[in-house]
Amino acid sequence: MKVKVFHVLQQIQKKKICYLFIAPFFILFFIFTVLPVLSAMGLSLTYYNVLELPRFIGLENYIQMFFYDDLFIKALLNTLTMAMVIGPIGFLASFILSWMLAELNRGIRTTLVVMLYAPSISGNLFLVWSLIFHGDAYGYLNSTLMNMGLIEQPIQWTTDTRYMMAVVILVSLWMSLGTSFLSFIAGLQGVDLNQIEAGLIDGVRNRWQELWYIILPSMKPQLLFGSVMSITAAFSVGAVGAALCGEPSVDYAVHTIINHLNDHGITRYEMGYACAISTVLFFMMVISNKLIHKILRKVGT
């Protein structure tokens, strides 16, 4: 044991320049990311109403969450439904679009990339969708449908539980060409042309083989990055639903874990419970990331 510690210290001593270089990032990362995560885990074991000091209550929050809180289960199911649709479709769409864009010449490509990427950097621009799906007879979609004679009464897209989920998924997909999309484009441009040529000589017969055996394996880091981004995005959906359908949404139809967390932490001042929710969410993300890594390891084999 002692020898091991000594060995580690010796290594640090040897590579102190490297540690010095990562120090600025690490210090900030520790203060603003690691520490909050750890303190949230600690607070999840307490009763904490924000205004008074936290009181230790053991696992009560978790027991409440898993055995008594019907709404948590509902939020979990909603989140998984959205994650299942938005995550894979968003990921695949990002890849296929960037693969297609890689074929175009530079000028057109840049223009198209900007156009496709714009929705996800535009912040709250998805609010334009609230005009389209407005429940007023003059909402874009309602008035169009009414003019075409398809409906008589305006449809309440964002408060009628029959339509809310579809609306939120649609808008989320529109925004899903995010950072992963950009990284794919960069990755596709970084593929070594010599390898493709060598592949042609060695008997690659079509573009699919080229994609599977050459392009994808050499893009693994970008794919990994993209998947991590998609998963985090898919699990933390909530902002779109909250903005379009309100928080909490009618009959909790698009209530996700993030909305549930906000509801408890901010509306009801139950910060301890909210921290427990966030801890569970954190581990869900970690586990699904591990799963994706396993799947991606099979690419190109």
Next chain:
Amino acid sequence: MSTFTQIKHAIDRVINSYTNDYNRFATSKSFDKNISVWVNTGRDQLQVINQLCNEFSAEHKVGVNLKLVEPGTVMMAVIAGTGPDVNIMGTAGEPVNYAVRKAVLSLNDMDGFDEVIKDFHPQLLTSLTFMGQTYALPETESFPVMFYRKDIFEELGLKVPKVWDDVDDLIHDLQANNMQFGPYVDLYSILLYQNGGAYYKNNGKYSLLNSLNSIKAFNQWSRFFVNYGLPLEYDFLNRFRTGEVPIAIQEFGMCNSLAVFAPEIKNDWAMTLVPGTVKEDGTVDYSINCGGSCAYIFSKCKDNDSSWKFLRWWVSGRTQSSYATQIEILLGEHARYNVASISAFKNQMWNRQQAEILSEQREWAKGIPQVPGSYFVSRHLNNAFRKVVYSNADVRETLNEYTEIINKELSNKRREFGLGEN
């Protein structure tokens, strides 16, 4: 100006932008006693408040540090221990919510409290009071009145409804002319109070959402949408202006917006009382809900005495009146500040007809109590409403179902704060 001085000036401005806190105002002279006051409003308004605070400081020898903050900030600052002594222009739900967590001072025992509240309609204190303790004082008030287009009513020979039965007839006539009756967001509260109902029993122990009066009110409310197809969402100002919705129930503050937004129909509309319900003895009940912003003192404040002095001064008719006047001069009619203080209201520039209607309607105002967990009531009332309107669910059954959920949350919250279980 030479290029050099211009560059220097620009650099100075950048540097100053780091050292100068544009969100902070302080009274000019320094005093031994100082209190900090946070406001959630616009910068123009803050400037007016600051001028008024200077007068306060001169009179009471207490310095006031004003700070402009965003709504969510106060909470966090209080947690961090860097919060203010007094918060003004807060929303009505805050004081009781903070008070059950011991963050806000009760004002009942303050010197001259009984005298101060005489200047307000007593119902405005309902949402600021819990278990007999009042935690804040009202600044503004808002309640619904009915707006209608005189020209359209005259042309079609329609009568302005006085009671809800008249509204039924009116809706038929309006719809025959391709027009609509404009419903009010919180129609349920109006109908509930007019049917003699209440929101809670025993200081918020139980929700009365499934009581007979409530079911009656709920039925009446949802019927407008299920049977008559009134618009669930509509833009009042635009529709009223075009005449598509020639009659609507809205907050009375809308008349300021109308004055600016639709000057072309300036003389063609009027305000009147919200339709009432005929009671068994033949009299008509015009009850409506009311609310508004408020000011309160945090329990961590360093100087209770000075803070109370400030609060008392701020909500007084004299201060509110001069604030309202200056704001209206500065920003125009649309920014009219709807003072809660009755003595200040009398000084405002309402015309005689408007002032009469507002005073009469105010007499019928009833506040909605705030209790721990009351956010669940509005939430599930909305859920129940959507369920009934969209999928024709049974009213009684739906209300029973949601009342159970609400009562569970209310009793959870009561247990949390040691208020005794149900």
